[in-house]
Amino acid sequence: MIDKPLISFDYAIKYLLKNKGDYDIIEGFISALLATEGYKPVKINALLESESNRESGDLKKSIADLVVQDEDENKYIVEIERSFTPNFMHKACFNTSRLVVDSIEGNQDYTTIKKVFHISLLYFSTQQMKKPIYHGQTIVHEIDTAHPVTLRIANQGLVLFKHQNIFPDYFFISIPRFNEVIHQEIDEWLYVMKRCEVRKDFKSPYMKKVMERLSVLKMTTEERTDYYHYLKEAVHSQDVLMAAEEKGKAEGKAEGIQEGEERGIVKGKAEIAKAMLAEGASLEFIQKVSGLTLQQIEELQKS
Incomplete structure (x- = not known):
């Protein structure tokens, strides 16, 4: 809800x-x-x-x-x-x-x-x-x-x-x-x-x-369904990955440029994995697309 x-x-x-x-x-x-x-x-x-x-x-x-x-x-x-x-x-x-x-x-x-x-x-x-x-x-x-x-x-x-x-x-x-x-x-x-x-x-x-x-409460069931679908599309947007990478890089600059880039990439992959988990994709498919390990994906699933 x-x-x-x-x-x-x-x-x-x-x-x-x-x-x-x-x-x-x-x-x-x-x-x-x-x-x-x-x-x-x-x-x-x-x-x-x-x-x-x-x-x-x-x-x-x-x-x-x-x-x-x-x-x-x-x-x-x-x-x-x-x-x-x-x-x-x-x-x-x-x-x-x-x-x-x-x-x-x-x-x-x-x-x-x-x-x-x-x-x-x-x-x-x-x-x-x-x-x-x-x-x-x-x-x-x-x-x-x-x-x-x-x-x-x-x-x-x-x-x-x-x-x-x-x-x-x-x-x-x-x-x-x-x-x-x-x-x-x-x-x-x-x-x-x-x-x-x-x-x-x-x-x-x-x-x-x-x-x-x-x-929200005054929307019809059909309108509310369309709205929820719209919100899910926003999460799935490729722009989320770019924003996550940029945020990771900015936060990581205090500890070093290289570390920041790595954190940005990892955060970006995690955002994609979370979105795919929400859609019920298999762990193997998520691993193939995101590049994360099965252990990392399972930890995201638990959280």
Whole structure:
């Protein structure tokens, strides 16, 4: 059984987007996040096909790709993904680039590109990450100043072309780094992501509906089964191995780089073995895949 009153927020996004009546919850989260960088509230216009691209479904793994519109009728694309890998920036760069290309219809040219907001929900933290939210974007500067410049190109003084703000914005949210102190609306959303619950003192107008719609107990048997399957898939993700290796290396540096690498590899193998044990795989098969000894696997099984 799940010991949290609400389903995990990454799954909730997929779950809520099945019903237009629940779009306002996702809109509330996106708007609260964008507001931290001065952007206006948005509404969802359409859903783009997610978790699929021409190379392989495993390469993208987006939770949702959305077309949104703000109060000034500016349209943007919002991509939301979860990540368990320390290579999340490389993954974000690939996914956003692919999304930009795929969003252009066959009879359109690249001038139809819409600005993309990429949101990564990170279920880990690194030693370098001190805060829960990081934001980045590409800004064009004049070569001799530190101030952004709007480029204008004139064609023989007759036609004026203006380069719009089309470069992607990246938001990386390290959920474990949130200290659970509430200062603004986005903090309430971070609390829900980390604790899977809503506090009574929350002021966001969306939190009452979050508590009602994301309750595990209010899910149907079929919905709950799908949710449990989703959680198991997260455990089986290959990214878990990479994260375990990285953590092992970081912990081992205090005792020596070589020892750290070895501990990282062993931890990674153990994570894979645990996942396979949970699925009922034979000890011999687990030994072949993980490279662990039968004795090591039996000890994991006992624990």
